[in-house]
Amino acid sequence: MSVNQSATSLEEIVANCVADLDGPRGASAGPEHLIPILQEIQERQGYLSEEAVGTLGRAIGISENEIYGVASFYAQFRFQPPAEHTIHVCRGTACHVRGSHQILFDFEERLNIKAGEMTPDHKFGLERVACVGCCALAPVVLIDGQVRAGMKPKLVNGLLSKLGYKAAAKAS
C-alpha cells in the first residue's frame, strides 16, 4: 500500500467516487454521499489518509472536521494504513461461548500485541470483529478477509507461521 499517493490520483479517486454516486437526490455530492465515498476511498487505499480527507473535503464542500466527526463514529473506518496481514478474531456470541476469547488471547500472546494494534514491523495486525455471521461454524477468524471456520487455540501457531510469522524472543 503506497502511502504517498499523488494528489492527482487522490483527486481522481474522489472524482470517480463522486461520479459513481447512486442516489435519488441528484448527481451533486451532498452530505448523504459522504459515507459511501469514504467507504470507496478506504476500499481503494486501504485507509483514510489525511490527504484523502482534505481532498474530499475540498471536492464536496464539507469541512475536514465534519468528515472526521462522521468517520470516527463508525468502526469500519481506519486512519492508519493496515498491516500486511490482518487477523480478525470474531467476537460474536456463538464464537464467545465456543472459546474465541481464548483464541484472541493466544494471538495476542504469540504476536505480543493487543487487539487493535499491529506488530512493530507492520506485518501483522490483530483486530476484533463483532460478528461475521458464520455463527454455526464458530469459532471463526478471518485471515486477510478469508473466513477460517472451526478455529482452535492450538491452530494459532500454525496459522501464523504459514503467514511467515517468526516470534521474536520475548523479554519477560
Place this chain on the structure above:
Amino acid sequence: MSTLEQAYAAARGSWQALETSRVPLFFVGAATCGRAAGAGDTLERLRAEIASRDLQARVIETGCLGPCSLEPLMIVHKPDAPRVCFGRVGPAEITAIVQRYVLGNDPCSEWALGAVTPGKLDGIAPLGDHPMLRGQIRRILANCGLIDPENIDHYLARQGYRGFLHALEVGADQVLAAVKAAGLRGRGGAGFPTWRKWEVCRNTPADQRYLICNADEGDPGAFMNRSLIEGDPHAILEGMLIAAFTLGASQGYVYCRAEYPLAIARLKTAIAQMRALGLLGQNIQGSGFSFDLHIKKGAGAFVCGEETALIASIEGRRGMPQPRPPFPAVSGLWGKPTIIQNVETLANLPLVMRNGPEWYAQLGTENSKGTRTFALAGKVKRTGLIEVPLGTTLRQIVEEIGGGSSDGKPIKAVQTGGPSGGCIGAEKLDLPVDYESLAQAGSIMGSGGMIVLDEETCAVDLAKYFISFTQNESCGKCPPCRVGTRAMLSILQRVVDGKGQLDDIERLQDMALTVARGSLCGLGQTAPNPVLTTLRYFRQEYLDHVEKKQCTAFVCRSLMQHRIDLERCPGCTACVKVCPAQAITGERGQPHSIDPERCSQCGSCLSVCPPAYAAVYRVSGELTRYEEIQAKKSKTGVAAGEEA
C-alpha cells in the same frame, strides 16, 4: 405478451429443463458459511473432476440450505433418480461421489443426508426426515439452497414476483388489509404489527415517502438476514416492491452491513435483473407505480439498527438516535414519512400476497402468526439456520432440531435476542417461542439469534461479554446508556476478577433497571437484559463468584488455576511446548509442573494434554475439575460428534 410474461415462460422452460435434465447437475451451497466450511475447495475439485473425466454436467452455486454444521452441502441431480443431498462434502468426497454415484450406482449413503425430490433410492430416506429438518416448516427459506440466487429465472419459475403482481391487481388498500389479516409482526425485534406502522405512514400527507430495508444485522450471533439475502435475494426485493406500492413510496434503500460482501453483491445483481425486466423504475408493469432501489453499506455501528440512527447514517451523519416521537413513519428520512422493515418481515410479504392471509395465519399462535427463522448456534450439536412456526417450544428447537448439547454437557440456558435479549434458564425450555412468552421470561424474540449455552458457559462472564459489547457500541448521546453501561461493566469486571462485594450484586441490579428506564433508544433500554436475566436465572453463580471466589464454569481466569496431576502426567512435553508463558517445566519422562506465578490460565496445556492422560486439571474455589480419561481412539474410528 409483456416482457415479464415472456420472461416467466422462458424461466419455466429453463427450470423444467433442469428438473428433467439428462446430464448430472451439481448444486453446491456456496454462501458465506459454505465457503467458510470449504465449499471453495469442493467446487474446485468438482470442476476438475468434471473436466478430467470429460463429463457432461453442470455446476450450480446455491445459497445455504440451513444445516451449516454439515457444510459444505451438495445436491446431486442424476437422470432418472431423485436428487440427493450430501453433507460435509470435501474434495475427497467429491471424487468418491462422482465415481461411485454419478458414474456408478452406489448412492454413497455414508454422506447422503436425504433425497430432496420424491422417488426411491436404496438406503436414502427423504431429506425431510433428517432430524434437523423434520421439525421445520420452510416457507421463507423455501428457495434457499435449491435455486441459483444469481439467476432470476429460478425465482420466477418458483412463482417469484407473482405476489407483487397480485398486489398491483388488488390495489394498495387490499394489500394493507391482507397484511393486517395475516397478523404479520415485525421480525426485527420489537414485533410491532406491520400494518399499523404502514397505516400511520399512509395517513401522513407527503409528496415523498421512503422505504428502508434494515439489513444491518448487527446482533453478534445472528446470521438469518445474511443467509436469506445470499440464498434468495429476490424474495426480499419483491417484499420491498409490495411494501413500497402499498405505502406509495417511490424510493427505497437496502441498508446492509459492509461485513456481508457476498450479500451486497447478490443484491446488486438482483436489482439489475429487476430493472431489466421492468420491475423497477417508472410506471412499473404499466401500473402507474414508480419505484427505485439503492444499496447503502453500513459502516459498522450496532446502534444503526435503531430506526432513527439508521436514518441519520443514510443521511450521512453520525448514527445517533433521535427522541421519538416523531416516529419515522411520520417524519423520517429527510423529514419524509419513512418505513423501516427488517429483511425477514419483507420476505414474508410475497408469501402473504401469493397464498393469502388465511394460509399465512394457519401457522403460529394467536398473537404471533406465521413462521420465523432462527440462527441456531452455540453449544448445540446441529447448528444452522432453521425455520419453525411461531409457538414452537425452545425444547423442540434445541433438542429435536438442534440435537441437544454438542459436547454431551447439560444445557444450561438459551440466549435469544442478542445483546438486547436475555438468557432463559434450562428450566424454561418448554416455553413456546412467541413474542409475548419470551418477553415474560425476561428476554426478547429479537431478530432471531439463538445461542445454546452449556455448563461451560459462565453466566457472569456472558453478562460481562454483552455489556462490554453494548458499552462499546453505545453512541454516547444519553448519559444513562453512556455512563450506565460503563458502570455495569466495571461492577461485572470486579465480580469476574474475584474482587466483588455482596452489595455489588444489588448495585448492579439497580443500575440495570435505571439504564433500562432512562435510556433514549432501544440500545440502552434493552442493554441491561442480559444482566437482568442472568441475575434472575443464575443468581447463585454471581454469589459464588463473590462469596466463594469460584467460577463453576471454569471460565473466569482470575478465579481458577491450572495444575498438573503428578500421578497422571507421563511427561510427554506437549504442554511444555505449547505454553505461551513458559510457565511449565519438566523433563521428558518426568511429571511436569506449572508455575502459578507465570501461568496466565490460558488453558493451552489443557487443550493439548492427550485425553488418554488427562493430567491437566483445574481448580476454582472449592471445585476441582478433571477431564475424563478417554481410551485411545483407533485410527479408523469415526470421530465423535455429528453423524450424517
